[in-house]
Amino acid sequence: MKILLTEFTGLGNFILTCHAIKFLEKQKLRITIVGNNKYHGLDFLKFVYKKKIELINFEKISLKRKINLYYQIYKKKYQEFIIGPASAPNNFLLILIFFIGRLNIIYNSDFKYNSNFFVKFIYKSLIKFNNFINHNKYSVQMINIEKGSHEIRENLKLMFRNKINNFNVNNYNSYKFNLKKNIFNEKILIKLGLKKRTYIVFQPLSSSGNLTPKNWSLEKFLYLAELYNNLKINIVIIGDIKEKNILKNFFVPPYINNLVGKTNFKELVNLLYFSKGIVCLDSGIVHLANAINVKTIGLFGCTDNTKVMPFGINTKVISKNVECSPCIISYSSISNSQFKFKSEKEAFLNCQNNFKCMETIDAQEVFDITCDFFKIKNVYK
Secondary structure (H helix, E strand, O other), X not given: OEEEEEOOOXXXXXXXXXXXXXXXXXXXXXXXXXXXXXXXXXXXXXXXXXXXXXXXXXXXXXXXXXXXXXXXHHOOOOOEEEOOOOOOOOHHHHXXXXXHOOOEEEEEOOOHHHOOHHHHHHHHHHHHHHHHHHOOOOOEEEEOOOOXXXXXXXXXHHHOOOOOOOOOHHHHHHOOOXXXXXHOOOHXXXXXXXXXXXXXEEOOOOHHHXXXXXXXXXXXXXXXXXXXXXXXOEXXXXXXXXXXXXXXXXXXXXXXXXXXXXXXXXXXXXHHHOOOEEEEEOOHHHHHHXXXXXXXXXXXXXXXXXXXXXXXXXXXXXXXXXXXXXXXXXXXXXXXXXXXXXXXXXXXXXXXXXXXXXXXXXXXXXXXXXXXXXXXXXXXX
16 A cells, blocks of 8 residues: 655644654555645654655656646555655645545645635535545545644554554654764764764754744853853854854854854754764754654653653753643643744734743753753852
């Protein structure tokens, strides 16, 4: 059986999908991933995942290859099309699959098909047309996404039609994917001017520089960097190209190497892997670092930890669990009136508590925890 599965999502969300991909492979199913690689989800599979999986970057392939993909779908090369949670596939791809697809379609209750009356009407019309020309041979099935459950479990439920219900931290290793060792190369560090295990990685901004309540204050990151500078430990700052201008003049003390917007994905993976440890925000970086099994401290605020918590002994989350958090509906595992905002931008612009969830995290506390976790002698104690 061959499955077409969507990426079209953030790196962290896609990494949390990869546990289910591993489980699909155990069932001897052949998998093709189609996406846009906007946040390097396809790169993650290419460089980190052990098994060979067919990857299609829909934004990069030629029109001829797109037509060929549709032809293969029409000729029943794929038996199922699965739209993953948090995935927002290309509209042209979706409409044609719903229109001409001769395969079963599985989506989740958060999918935009349910977003508004107009979109719902279009997709319901496409489904009816598809059923008419195919004589109802193929199904379109929605799997309900539960609010009170971890994203890995919900991915597994989606892939296996609600047949997996017992995922928890105790059986996490059953779903953990293996690493591809040949992608780790110390020579890449030489190009970046670094030596392994001599530096700590900071991620000062998240969400590609967009407005978000997930960020910690840059002043606290700078104070933390100065504490490490006094121990003569190098700090490497990472981020994407959109964050480069925001950070270019901020982190300038000695022992700070600003690589924001200067690394490709393979360089980033090696940079993380050979570090002493990582201090990062609630983002794709925390899940990437967790996946490659490097010591990581994640600073969480507006997110519901029970939904996206990274598992494993090498990742530690610092969160104050303030009374107004989580405040974003899509990041919440509980439905009630305290979750006010639909997006990170809306939460940022309308926060009435001065980002208490992040600002109550103390820099000295983070330093003490990271020293213990990264096994660095803390001369200030």
